[in-house]
Amino acid sequence: EAQVTQNPRYLITVTGKKLTVTCSQNMNHEYMSWYRQDPGLGLRQIYYSMNVEVTDKGDVPEGYKVSRKEKRNFPLILESPSPNQTSLYFCASSQTSLGRYNEQFFGPGTRLTVL
Amino acid sequence: DQQVKQNSPSLSVQEGRISILNCDYTNSMFDYFLWYKKYPAEGPTFLISISSIKDKNEDGRFTVFLNKSAKHLSLHIVPSQPGDSAVYFCAAFLSGSARQLTFGSGTQLTVLP
Numbered sequence: 001e002a003q004v005t006q007n008p009r010y011l012i013t014v015t016g017k018k019l020t021v022t023c024s025q026n027m028n029h030e031y032m033s034w035y036r037q038d039p040g041l042g043l044r045q046i047y048y049s050m051n052v053e054v055t056d057k058g059d060v061p062e063g064y065k066v067s068r069k070e071k072r073n074f075p076l077i078l079e080s081p082s083p084n085q086t087s088l089y090f091c092a093s094s095q096t097s098l099g100r101y102n103e104q105f106f107g108p109g110t111r112l113t114v115l
Numbered sequence: 116d117q118q119v120k121q122n123s124p125s126l127s128v129q130e131g132r133i134s135i136l137n138c139d140y141t142n143s144m145f146d147y148f149l150w151y152k153k154y155p156a157e158g159p160t161f162l163i164s165i166s167s168i169k170d171k172n173e174d175g176r177f178t179v180f181l182n183k184s185a186k187h188l189s190l191h192i193v194p195s196q197p198g199d200s201a202v203y204f205c206a207a208f209l210s211g212s213a214r215q216l217t218f219g220s221g222t223q224l225t226v227l228p
Binding site for chain 1: 119121124147149151156157158159160161164204206208213214215216218219220221
């Protein structure tokens with residue numbers, strides 16, 4: 001089954017404790033992206049990756065890091081989480097094309113609470 | 116600065132009636148518009164799209180209308196069913212942009228039985 005998986009699905013942590021949210025896709029997609037969803041703000045892009053070893057900032061990258069060492073995986077790293085990073089996070093993937101839209105497939109989400 | 120706006124956070128309609136969800140955008144260069152649907156505890160899923168060169172696209176009970184002069188699009192669901200109750204996100208795509216999609220803030224649709 002074609003899918004995007006994220007782990008963990010739920011996480012409660014404390015300020016300053018480093019954490020990683022994993023994302024994996026089995027569709028051989030080049031493009032992967034991280035979003036956060038906050039009330040009244042919709043989905044905002046954090047980071048994206050056009051392919052292996054190619055990553056760039058989205059609209060709200062502060063406080064986050066990513067890496068893309070393999071095509072299928074795109075982990076999101078919070079080196080020193082703060083309460084304002086409490087949010088619902090989604091990973092997404094698609095074929096890459098700058099010329100036309102390709103449907104993005106989303107993971108089930110990770111709800112993160114930073115105390 | 117939100118380039119894609121959904122001004123109604125919520126909408127309630129009776130089962131069988133029409134649901135109309137609205138979306139406005141500011142960037143006239145967007146060339147695809149999409150609607151995603153999201154159920155609780157799940158990721159958004161693609162629903163329907165429209166190219167900027169069209170003014171209407173229909174898929175079963177779902178129709179999206181695009182008014183480029185007003186920079187406005189709408190999603191019509193006819194007839195509405197309780198299973199349509201979800202958050203609907205409007206999104207826009209800009210050719211040549213590596214960032215892919217810009218999303219609106221979402222509208223919670225509740226279809227009452």
